[in-house]
Amino acid sequence: MAELNNPARTAFCASLKDELLLAQVRVRRQPVGFELRHVLDQDTAADTLKLIPVADLRALANHTVTGEFRPIKAAPNLRAGWLCRVASEAELELALNQLYPGALADWFAVQQPTPPVTHYRDFTARQTGMYRITTMLTDIQAAQVIRACCDARFCLKRRLWTVPGLPSDTAHAKSLIPCLEPCAVMLEFARKAMRIEQEEHRPNLTLAPSEVASILSTLETALAHPHTGQREADLSAASNPRRLQLLHEKLQGLVTVVTPPAGE
Numbered sequence: 001m002a003e004l005n006n007p008a009r010t011a012f013c014a015s016l017k018d019e020l021l022l023a024q025v026r027v028r029r030q031p032v033g034f035e036l037r038h039v040l041d042q043d044t045a046a047d048t049l050k051l052i053p054v055a056d057l058r059a060l061a062n063h064t065v066t067g068e069f070r071p072i073k074a075a076p077n078l079r080a081g082w083l084c085r086v087a088s089e090a091e092l093e094l095a096l097n098q099l100y101p102g103a104l105a106d107w108f109a110v111q112q113p114t115p116p117v118t119h120y121r122d123f124t125a126r127q128t129g130m131y132r133i134t135t136m137l138t139d140i141q142a143a144q145v146i147r148a149c150c151d152a153r154f155c156l157k158r159r160l161w162t163v164p165g166l167p168s169d170t171a172h173a174k175s176l177i178p179c180l181e182p183c184a185v186m187l188e189f190a191r192k193a194m195r196i197e198q199e200e201h202r203p204n205l206t207l208a209p210s211e212v213a214s215i216l217s218t219l220e221t222a223l224a225h226p227h228t229g230q231r232e233a234d235l236s237a238a239s240n241p242r243r244l245q246l247l248h249e250k251l252q253g254l255v256t257v258v259t260p261p262a263g264e
């Protein structure tokens with residue numbers, strides 16, 4: 001049951017005029033209550049969409065259209081084709097918390113004079129055990145890892161925390177849902193990235209700029225067409241999209257230093 005007189009809900013609903021886009025969900029004010037649907041369905045006739053109750057939204061948000069679990073609910077792969085009607089602000093809060101857990105509370109926290117943001121260095125400094133090594137990434141390495149993990153192709157939360165040298169996200173680039181501290185996937189990805197940095201027996205490769213460009217092109221194709229069945233949180237898989245994105249980030253850094261001669 002939604003909490004009575006929740007200030008986050010009250011402030012959020014006051015900001016909602018006729019309609020509002022929260023990540024991939026379009027919320028429209030109705031004569032009574034609100035209507036929620038996927039942004040891809042914003043112009044679709046309502047009677048062609050599947051009417052679902054609030055209680056079914058969590059199950060909808062748990063898996064992609066091909067059945068993979070969605071560890072990050074703000075990932076831009078929410079299923080489309082549904083419509084949910086709610087009768088009150090309290091029900092709207094319930095519905096949004098099924099789709100984007102904690103989004104309203106975090107949105108409200110950011111409206112306060114001192115938002116509770118925990119940056120990468122403070123967050124990793126309090127890690128123990130296997131996650132302690134996440135402190136060992138340099139600022140440049142951490143920035144590459146963060147850019148790769150939190151890229152809009154993987155997560156629509158607006159990252160407000162950062163590491164020295166890396167700007168935070170804008171709402172325009174992501175969504176209204178703020179990210180106040182690194183999530184579990186980010187922490188595991190930072191651990192994996194540091195483990196990769198520590199690997200020995202590195203091949204002594206020297207690549208020409210054109211060869212780097214070919215690898216970048218291949219990575220972009222792979223990122224645009226990820227494997228069906230690829231588990232998002234399986235960061236041990238060499239083909240994990242976040243790992244491909246990190247490799248892309250690293251190589252992209254090289255080609256900004258050395259670029260092939262024009263016209264070749």
Ligand code: SF4
Pocket residue numbers: 072074149150154155156157158159179180181182183184185186
């Ligand atoms: S840490 Fe990055 S991937 Fe995780 S929820 Fe925040 S923005 Fe998204």
